[in-house]
Amino acid sequence: MSGGHTLAAFDTELAALRTAIDRMGELVERQVGLALDSLAGPDADLAGEVLKGDAEIDRLEAEVEAMTVRLLALRQPMAKDLREIVAALKIASNLERMGDFAGSVAKRAVTLATLPAAPPVASLIRMGRMVQAMIGDMRRAYTEQDADLATSVRDRDGEVDAAYTALFREFLTYMMETPAQISGGTHLLFAAKSIERIGDHVTNVAENISFLVKGRLPSDERRKEDLSSYAVAPPRDGA
Amino acid sequence: MSGGHTLAAFDTELAALRTAIDRMGELVERQVGLALDSLAGPDADLAGEVLKGDAEIDRLEAEVEAMTVRLLALRQPMAKDLREIVAALKIASNLERMGDFAGSVAKRAVTLATLPAAPPVASLIRMGRMVQAMIGDMRRAYTEQDADLATSVRDRDGEVDAAYTALFREFLTYMMETPAQISGGTHLLFAAKSIERIGDHVTNVAENISFLVKGRLPSDERRKEDLSSYAVAPPRDGA
Numbered sequence: 001m002s003g004g005h006t007l008a009a010f011d012t013e014l015a016a017l018r019t020a021i022d023r024m025g026e027l028v029e030r031q032v033g034l035a036l037d038s039l040a041g042p043d044a045d046l047a048g049e050v051l052k053g054d055a056e057i058d059r060l061e062a063e064v065e066a067m068t069v070r071l072l073a074l075r076q077p078m079a080k081d082l083r084e085i086v087a088a089l090k091i092a093s094n095l096e097r098m099g100d101f102a103g104s105v106a107k108r109a110v111t112l113a114t115l116p117a118a119p120p121v122a123s124l125i126r127m128g129r130m131v132q133a134m135i136g137d138m139r140r141a142y143t144e145q146d147a148d149l150a151t152s153v154r155d156r157d158g159e160v161d162a163a164y165t166a167l168f169r170e171f172l173t174y175m176m177e178t179p180a181q182i183s184g185g186t187h188l189l190f191a192a193k194s195i196e197r198i199g200d201h202v203t204n205v206a207e208n209i210s211f212l213v214k215g216r217l218p219s220d221e222r223r224k225e226d227l228s229s230y231a232v233a234p235p236r237d238g239a
Numbered sequence: 240m241s242g243g244h245t246l247a248a249f250d251t252e253l254a255a256l257r258t259a260i261d262r263m264g265e266l267v268e269r270q271v272g273l274a275l276d277s278l279a280g281p282d283a284d285l286a287g288e289v290l291k292g293d294a295e296i297d298r299l300e301a302e303v304e305a306m307t308v309r310l311l312a313l314r315q316p317m318a319k320d321l322r323e324i325v326a327a328l329k330i331a332s333n334l335e336r337m338g339d340f341a342g343s344v345a346k347r348a349v350t351l352a353t354l355p356a357a358p359p360v361a362s363l364i365r366m367g368r369m370v371q372a373m374i375g376d377m378r379r380a381y382t383e384q385d386a387d388l389a390t391s392v393r394d395r396d397g398e399v400d401a402a403y404t405a406l407f408r409e410f411l412t413y414m415m416e417t418p419a420q421i422s423g424g425t426h427l428l429f430a431a432k433s434i435e436r437i438g439d440h441v442t443n444v445a446e447n448i449s450f451l452v453k454g455r456l457p458s459d460e461r462r463k464e465d466l467s468s469y470a471v472a473p474p475r476d477g478a
Contacts, residue, residue, distance in 0.1 A: 068325075069321065069322075072311055073317055073321050082308065083308075086304075090328075093332065104468065110468075111468060111469050111470075111471060175414070176421055179418040183411055186414075189429075193432075229346035229350060229429070
């Protein structure tokens with residue numbers, strides 16, 4: 001893995017770095033899953049656990065950063081080793097953000113639990129599970145250094161963006177027809193946005209995996225299919 | 240600046256890195272300002288310019304990344320030089336995200352321009368100008384390597400979060416009372432969220448500046464005052 005590196009100590013440190021990254025990915029995948037469960041409830045207690053769980057992800061990111069700085073300073077890595085260390089730094093930062101967004105989703109669940117009623121969340125949860133599955137494959141692409149799998153994960157983000165845009169219209173229409181649930185609908189819209197952003201970070205990580213394996217990013221620029229910013233509710237809306 | 244480094248070439252490359260970062264900051268500050276102007280209109284043409292302008296920020300981030308990798312590989316920097324290079328990598332990534340969020344705000348402006356009416360944006364623009372001013376001071380903290388200024392910028396993010404939470408309640412109430420403007424209100428809420436997130440990234444950059452100058456992060460953990468996730472509209476909402 002270290003390009004025929006001769007220093008056993010270096011390989012050991014690189015392995016520790018990979019382990020820390022994989023542990024972060026494991027926690028993020030878990031946090032996203034629990035955040036979705038807390039939203040589906042809505043379950044404020046479970047959401048509380050998710051919020052508590054984020055600290056460990058932040059701690060691991062700081063640990064990864066310390067490891068990378070030490071590796072860069074003491075080992076003067078070259079070529080693939082250097083790419084891997086730089087990629088680890090960026091992957092950790094993306095994983096930390098994904099953890100934050102899982103927390104954002106959990107916060108919305110806490111609020112939804114206080115409301116007498118909320119819009120149906122089925123399609124939102126479905127979109128969330130798509131992203132959760134992408135995280136699982138992203139983790140596999142990292143541990144197996146599989147650039148093709150990483151690229152396929154990246155390409156799936158388009159489906160997430162499309163699902164989010166459809167969801168945005170759905171909730172907007174729902175709020176138009178059920179003004180009493182504007183609070184709930186708005187919080188669900190933000191939860192959906194957080195999930196869509198987690199998908200974007202999965203995409204960033206996937207591109208970093210391609211970079212560390214191949215030394216270059218996937219050739220074709222990825223398509224951005226989140227059109228929700230341009231979505232408005234049906235005609236009567238402007239009335 | 241390079242800790243008594245003897246290699247003139249290294250200092251030249253480090254200077255080029257700083258210049259690229261500062262140029263990114265300059266563009267981001269401009270993009271955020273224009274995005275707010277496009278929202279205040281709303282001005283779809285101006286918003287379109289903002290969306291076009293993001294490409295240059297992305298290009299600069301890629302350039303910064305290439306520079307840092309080259310510096311790490313060829314110069315084996317130590318101590319403060321190494322910190323500065325690692326910080327540059329992270330600052331560039333935060334600036335790139337800020338540029339994306341300016342684009343998100345501009346997209347909302349495009350949509351608002353298509354609506355016959357939209358909620359008043361005055362308080363949203365006010366919050367945006369707070370963030371814009373923070374970006375200006377953040378840039379000065381970076382070029383002058385002023386850790387105290389960086390810390391004061393970081394601390395101002397609490398005001399932004401508080402303003403965002405107030406704004407969230409305001410818009411929620413507005414949509415309750417004016418269901419015909421739920422689309423406009425929702426897009427403004429997302430624009431507000433993007434601005435609040437830009438403030439978070441300014442905070443990250445400020446912490447990276449403290450790190451590169453002092454070699455450690457500001458001691459006291461920063462307070463997170465965005466409580467909007469827990470905001471609901473007045474009682475009648477649940478009705």
